[in-house]
Structures are given as C-alpha cells and as structure tokens.
Amino acid sequence: MIEFKNVTKRYGRFGTALEGIDLTIDTGQFVFVTGSSGAGKSTLLKLLYAAEQPTTGDVLIEGRSVARLHPRSVPYLRRNLGVVFQDFKLLPQRTVIENVALPLEVTGTPRAEIAARVTEVIKQVGLKGRGDRRPGELSGGEQQRVAIARAVVGKPSIVIADEPTGNLDAALTHEIFELLVKLHEQDGTTVLVATHDTVELDHWNFRRIALRDGRLEPGGTDSLPLPPPAGAEVMKAAAGPEPEPEDEPEDEDEDEDEPDTDPDADPGDDEPDEAAS
Amino acid sequence: MTPYAVRRAFKGIVEHRFLAVATIGTVATVLILGGAFLLVITNLSGLLDRWGQDVQVSCYLREDVGDEALFAIKAEIEAMPEVISVRYVSQDEALERFGEAVDGMDRILADLDSNPLPASLEVRLRPELQQPARVADVASRLSRPEFEDMDWSQEWVERFHTFLGLLRLSALVLGTLLLAAAMFLVNTTIRLAIHSRRDELEIIQLVGGTRWFARTPFVVEGMALGGLGALVALAVLPLLYKYAFVQLQASLGMLLSMGTVEFLPVPTLLGLFVAGLAVGFVGAFTSVIRSNVGTVS
Structure with missing residues (x-):
C-alpha cells in the first residue's frame, strides 16, 4: 500500500509543486495520475522513488516512510520499484540485453539467472530477437519496451511510469499502455502511470488521480463513484475499434507469448477487481 | 570487486583508449625513471658495501x-x-x-x-x-x-656517504613528485570517465545501484591503468638495464672497479608493481570521492 499523508512539496519560497496531498493506493492497483503539464504529476511520482523529498508530510510504502529514508537505503527501496520515463533513459552504448540486465547486476544476481530472467522479460515485452540491438537501432516504441522490460525485470511490487508515451505517436502509445496493463494483470504489480493522454484515459477504466496546480482535483475517480461494469462495457466498445489497426505489425511476439490475453479485452474483464480495490 | 565492476572497468578503458594509453604511458614513464634511479642507487650502495668491507x-x-x-x-x-x-x-x-x-x-x-x-x-x-x-x-x-x-679513509667514505645520501634524497623527492603527477593524471582520467558516464550513473541509481556499485568500476579502472603502467615499466626496465647500464659499466667498470652491475631484486620489482597499483587506486579513489559518484539524487 502506498500512502501520501498531507504531502506538500515546495521548490524555493514560492514554487509549490504539491499541496496537501492525502492519498492511498492499494497494493495491486493500476492508477493513472492525470493533469496538465506542471500539475505536479512527476513530483508526486518522484516522491515515491525518493528522487525528491516532501517539504512537509510523509510518503509511506507498505507502512515505511520513504521521506525519512536514509540516503544509503534509497537504492534498496528502488530495487523494489520499476521506473519508466518519457525519455526512456536507456544506455545507448549497451545492447537491449545489457540495458535490461542492469537492475539485476546491481543486486549481484548470478549471471545464469540474469540471462534467463532477461530473456524471459524481453520476450514478454515483445522484443524477442532484438536483444543484441542497441537502443539507437530500435524505434521509439521498442525503446520504451526496453525501458519497461528493465523496470519489471527485478519483479518489483510497484511500477512507476512518468509520461511513458510522451514521445510516441498514438499507435505506439496504445501498445505501451497495453503492455503496462498486461504486466499489471500478470503479476499483480501496482502500477502508477502519469499521463495526460485523454484518448488512453478514456479507453482504460482504471482509477484516476487528477492533479491541478499541485492539488488533488475532484475530476479524478477518487472523488467520483466508480463506473459500473455496464458503463465500462460501453467505454470498451466505444474505444475498441480505435487502437485495433495499429496493433498488428509489431505485436506478433506478444500474441505468440500470450495467446489467451487479448489486451483489448482485458480492461473490461478486469473491471470488477479494480472497482473492488 | 564484482565481476560486473571488472567488466565495466575494462570496457571503460576501451571506451577511452587514447586517454588510457596516455595514462598508462605516464605511469610507466614514472616507474621507469624510478626504477632507473633505484638501479643506480642499489648498485652504488652495493659498491659502498664492498668498499665498506675493507674499512x-x-x-x-x-x-x-x-x-x-x-x-x-x-x-x-x-x-x-x-x-x-x-x-x-x-x-x-x-x-x-x-x-x-x-x-x-x-x-x-x-x-x-x-x-x-x-x-x-x-x-x-x-x-x-x-x-x-x-x-x-x-x-x-x-x-x-x-x-x-x-x-x-675517512674523507672519501664521508664524501661517498654524503653523495649517496643526496642521491637517495633526490630520488625520494623526485619519485614522490613523479608519483604525485601520475596520480593526478589517473585522477583526471577517471574524472573524465565519470563525467562521460553521468547518464549511466544516473540510471544505476534509478535501478537501485548502491554508491559502491557505481564507484567500484572506476576504482578498478584506475588500478588497472596503474597496474598496466607498472607492467610496461617492468618490461622496459630489463631492456634499459641490458642496453644502458651494462654498456655503461663496460666502459666505466674498470675505472670504478665496481664488479658487475646488478639488476633490481625481485622484491623491488614487486614494489614497483604495487606502486603502480597504488597510484591507480589513490588517483581513482580520490576522483570518485570528489565527484560524489553514486550519491543519491
């Protein structure tokens, strides 16, 4: 469980990034953090992986304060978090395999185990056969898949994605969201995705945390009753045709690996669980 | 020292091969000069010992x-x-x-x-x-x-001792200065390596790498540069001995009745190798500490 307790983050005297945030995210939830640029989405996520400290208030993960964590303990926190960025943050000189292996290298995982796990995850994100390429030889969507593979390779309990599709076109954006949802469903990972992509937000029926000027906004699902399953079915039907055409070319691997999980069908199927959590 | 640190260190050397070669060359030059000085001092001390037996x-x-x-x-x-x-x-x-x-x-x-x-x-x-x-x-x-x-034979013994003492002192001063210069160069090389790997260090931190996970490859890299420099010096010194010292002795030996010029003993050679490693270690260590590598941001 993730808890934000009356969190305020200020930069300097006047720059307020977050103000009085009280928030609870249950384990295994998929949550969108929405809001326009500068609303405080990134700051909210940075507080989770201890890249920023709150000015006041506290952030807790499984009851342990992230804000009061000793700097030397931060790496151990981060090993249990997977972070995905808008600009991918991949190492250009290293192959896909080496990039994905990094979180396991830092924990001193034996090489054989690293090789097995990396192969598995690369297949999972649909990059089978591209392990020896360097990021520069891949498309933007593929690069973000590498970043997602790196984020999940250590089997973290929480995955944080900060505008993961900000640099991608609509088709690739949908693929990335499908992948994140798939990983969430497979492993029950808690996923927080900051985005302002309204098409995707409308497509997926997950909890939304809306921010405006650093404050929680009523527009999020937090302040609204969760939509009934029937409504979600309608949403799914409405959103359904939209992403279909662009899925075919690059999704072959994924379909092979997971024949029974049709990404488009998943969110609808999952609604009751999400509503319950 | 993890296998990752060693792999990363040698990859680092390859990535910056020109700078690495310059650093290895400098460490080697310093140790060759030091070794040459030690050759002179060891042999002159030997000479004094032989003369001393006839006090x-x-x-x-x-x-x-x-x-x-x-x-x-x-x-x-x-x-x-x-x-x-x-x-x-x-x-x-x-x-x-x-x-x-x-x-x-x-x-x-x-x-x-x-x-x-x-x-x-x-x-x-x-x-x-x-x-x-x-x-x-x-x-x-x-x-x-x-x-x-x-x-x-008080006078010449005294003079010889004074001369040898001065030689030892100047070797010590010069050696320290040269080692400090080599250390500084290793320090700069590692600092440049750190700078060029900023993004990598940031990512290492984001995926949960500890401070020393980030730092160790640089320290290993520094030690490798120092160690390789020492190996070059150890390869060159016997040649220097063979072609310079022995030749010199051939022309001056009779005059000085020195007996044979001897090469450096094994402990001294080991000492030179350790000095190379130490120069690399200290140069790199001070660099990662000063650059604050791996400090969580």
Whole structure:
C-alpha cells in the first residue's frame, strides 16, 4: 500500500509543486495520475522513488516512510520499484540485453539467472530477437519496451511510469499502455502511470488521480463513484475499434507469448477487481 | 570487486583508449625513471658495501716502539670486538708496497739512504662499522701513545656517504613528485570517465545501484591503468638495464672497479608493481570521492 499523508512539496519560497496531498493506493492497483503539464504529476511520482523529498508530510510504502529514508537505503527501496520515463533513459552504448540486465547486476544476481530472467522479460515485452540491438537501432516504441522490460525485470511490487508515451505517436502509445496493463494483470504489480493522454484515459477504466496546480482535483475517480461494469462495457466498445489497426505489425511476439490475453479485452474483464480495490 | 565492476572497468578503458594509453604511458614513464634511479642507487650502495668491507685503520708506529710493546698492543687491539684482524707492516714491507704502487718509484726509492716510511699496524674493522662516525669512534679507541699518526679513509667514505645520501634524497623527492603527477593524471582520467558516464550513473541509481556499485568500476579502472603502467615499466626496465647500464659499466667498470652491475631484486620489482597499483587506486579513489559518484539524487 502506498500512502501520501498531507504531502506538500515546495521548490524555493514560492514554487509549490504539491499541496496537501492525502492519498492511498492499494497494493495491486493500476492508477493513472492525470493533469496538465506542471500539475505536479512527476513530483508526486518522484516522491515515491525518493528522487525528491516532501517539504512537509510523509510518503509511506507498505507502512515505511520513504521521506525519512536514509540516503544509503534509497537504492534498496528502488530495487523494489520499476521506473519508466518519457525519455526512456536507456544506455545507448549497451545492447537491449545489457540495458535490461542492469537492475539485476546491481543486486549481484548470478549471471545464469540474469540471462534467463532477461530473456524471459524481453520476450514478454515483445522484443524477442532484438536483444543484441542497441537502443539507437530500435524505434521509439521498442525503446520504451526496453525501458519497461528493465523496470519489471527485478519483479518489483510497484511500477512507476512518468509520461511513458510522451514521445510516441498514438499507435505506439496504445501498445505501451497495453503492455503496462498486461504486466499489471500478470503479476499483480501496482502500477502508477502519469499521463495526460485523454484518448488512453478514456479507453482504460482504471482509477484516476487528477492533479491541478499541485492539488488533488475532484475530476479524478477518487472523488467520483466508480463506473459500473455496464458503463465500462460501453467505454470498451466505444474505444475498441480505435487502437485495433495499429496493433498488428509489431505485436506478433506478444500474441505468440500470450495467446489467451487479448489486451483489448482485458480492461473490461478486469473491471470488477479494480472497482473492488 | 564484482565481476560486473571488472567488466565495466575494462570496457571503460576501451571506451577511452587514447586517454588510457596516455595514462598508462605516464605511469610507466614514472616507474621507469624510478626504477632507473633505484638501479643506480642499489648498485652504488652495493659498491659502498664492498668498499665498506675493507674499512681499515692504519696506525703508524713511532720508531722507538720495541717488539714487546708492539706485540702487547697488537694483542690488545685484536681482542677488541670491532676488529677483524691486525697485521703488522714492517718498514721494509711498506717501502716495497710503495714501490709497487707507483710506476718507476722503486728505482727512486733504491737511491734512498734510509727508509723514510714508518712501520704500521693495519687494523681491519667489521663491515657494520662502515659509517664514518663509527669508524672515527673506533679509531679514537684504538689510539695509543705508541702511534705517531693514524689514518683511515675517512674523507672519501664521508664524501661517498654524503653523495649517496643526496642521491637517495633526490630520488625520494623526485619519485614522490613523479608519483604525485601520475596520480593526478589517473585522477583526471577517471574524472573524465565519470563525467562521460553521468547518464549511466544516473540510471544505476534509478535501478537501485548502491554508491559502491557505481564507484567500484572506476576504482578498478584506475588500478588497472596503474597496474598496466607498472607492467610496461617492468618490461622496459630489463631492456634499459641490458642496453644502458651494462654498456655503461663496460666502459666505466674498470675505472670504478665496481664488479658487475646488478639488476633490481625481485622484491623491488614487486614494489614497483604495487606502486603502480597504488597510484591507480589513490588517483581513482580520490576522483570518485570528489565527484560524489553514486550519491543519491
């Protein structure tokens, strides 16, 4: 469980990034953090992986304060978090395999185990056969898949994605969201995705945390009753045709690996669980 | 030291091969210079040791000293712990030696009416006493009223010691300066490597790498640069010995009656290798500390 307790983050005297945030995210939830640029989405996520400290208030993960964590303990926190960025943050000189292996290298995982796990995850994100390429030889969507593979390779309990599709076109954006949802469903990972992509937000029926000027906004699902399953079915039907055409070319691997999980069908199927959590 | 750190360190060297070669070359040059100095000092010390074994005090006897008194003094001196042997040199023997030592002198001496040279006792001292101060000390205790004069090769021993002392000191000062310069270069090389790998370090932190996970490859890289520099020096020094020192000895050896010039002993060579590693380690270590590598941001 993730808890934000009356969190305020200020930069300097006047720059307020977050103000009085009280928030609870249950384990295994998929949550969108929405809001326009500068609303405080990134700051909210940075507080989770201890890249920023709150000015006041506290952030807790499984009851342990992230804000009061000793700097030397931060790496151990981060090993249990997977972070995905808008600009991918991949190492250009290293192959896909080496990039994905990094979180396991830092924990001193034996090489054989690293090789097995990396192969598995690369297949999972649909990059089978591209392990020896360097990021520069891949498309933007593929690069973000590498970043997602790196984020999940250590089997973290929480995955944080900060505008993961900000640099991608609509088709690739949908693929990335499908992948994140798939990983969430497979492993029950808690996923927080900051985005302002309204098409995707409308497509997926997950909890939304809306921010405006650093404050929680009523527009999020937090302040609204969760939509009934029937409504979600309608949403799914409405959103359904939209992403279909662009899925075919690059999704072959994924379909092979997971024949029974049709990404488009998943969110609808999952609604009751999400509503319950 | 994890396998990752070692792999990353050598990858780093390949990534910056030109800078790496320059650094290895500098460390090698410093250690070659140091090694050459050590070769000179070791051999000169050896020379001094050999000369030192011949520390000898000549006690010139008054003419009026009788045989009985002479034997008593000889026995007394022989009993002293610092003394190896005492030899009596008669006036005739002294004259004979003098004639042999200088070409044509024997004919001049033959013309003399009387022998002007005194008889003497040649006292050989233990080699441990080769320091000038101790020789002087023992000599003062040897002194007897029956001796007209005493002579020990004090002056040149002192000069030689002073010279060797200065040589050692200058080697130490120069060596320290050169090592510091090599260390500084390793430090700069590693700092550049850190700078060029900023993004990588940021990512390492984001995926949960500890400070030392980020730092160790740089320290290993520094030690590898220092160690490789030392290996180059250890490869060059025997050549330098063979082609410079032995040649020099061939032309000067007779003059100095030095015996053979010896190469550096194995512990000294090991010491040079360790010095290379240490230069690399300290240079890199100070660099990662100063650059704050791996500090969570």
